[in-house]
Amino acid sequence: EAGVAQSPRYKIIEKRQSVAFWCNPISGHATLYWYQQILGQGPKLLIQFQNNGVVDDSQLPKDRFSAERLKGVDSTLKIQPAKLEDSAVYLCASSLGIGWGAGAYNNEQFFGPGTRLTVL
Amino acid sequence: AQSVTQPDIHITVSEGASLELRCNYSYGATPYLFWYVQSPGQGLQLLLKYFSGDTLVQGIKGFEAEFKRSQSSFNLRKPSVHWSDAAEYFCAVGASFNKFYFGSGTKLNVKP
Numbered sequence: 001e002a003g004v005a006q007s008p009r010y011k012i013i014e015k016r017q018s019v020a021f022w023c024n025p026i027s028g029h030a031t032l033y034w035y036q037q038i039l040g041q042g043p044k045l046l047i048q049f050q051n052n053g054v055v056d057d058s059q060l061p062k063d064r065f066s067a068e069r070l071k072g073v074d075s076t077l078k079i080q081p082a083k084l085e086d087s088a089v090y091l092c093a094s095s096l097g098i099g100w101g102a103g104a105y106n107n108e109q110f111f112g113p114g115t116r117l118t119v120l
Numbered sequence: 121a122q123s124v125t126q127p128d129i130h131i132t133v134s135e136g137a138s139l140e141l142r143c144n145y146s147y148g149a150t151p152y153l154f155w156y157v158q159s160p161g162q163g164l165q166l167l168l169k170y171f172s173g174d175t176l177v178q179g180i181k182g183f184e185a186e187f188k189r190s191q192s193s194f195n196l197r198k199p200s201v202h203w204s205d206a207a208e209y210f211c212a213v214g215a216s217f218n219k220f221y222f223g224s225g226t227k228l229n230v231k232p
Binding site: 004040041042043044045048056091093108109110111112113114 | 124156161162163164165166169210212219220222223224225
């Protein structure tokens, strides 16, 4: 089965410009996640969707970041305007469902290759 | 609050030697624990996971991990390291609604 797809793989922009990332999750996966991974750190969850609804966006800097998953499949993450500290790898992941418990083994997160953003 | 600590930023081992990567977690409820590996330019790949039951968990690529509740640890081990194991390894704890908290990672170098 095809994995999680992300594009572009690399992006270089000037500060104050805008940028958008795209993610196509594994077919049939209801839950989609966007993570930010700054160099030298582990991934940090930015936003989590269940179908086309937001489950958690508590760590999304909403003054500059936005994300949508309009039809419950593909998702886009946008930064406007970008700051130097936004330089990071942006990872998208998907899982079949949500929540732990007896069916938790089906809720493993599968990660895409990421988009490396450099803000100059 | 949930957190994951990986105390070793870099580790270098010789090919064929044994490996142990440390992970300590802080979580108020029953932890769901994971180890992921990330090769340069790649996404994260799941090595193994612990949900319940046997505290010694077997994963892919010959890795295993042991959950020790009394020590709040979930250390990753491999008896004989291969050059292809050079990568960055992340420990994570799963909280409610599939929310993950990742450690800061350990970079593994393998000497020939």
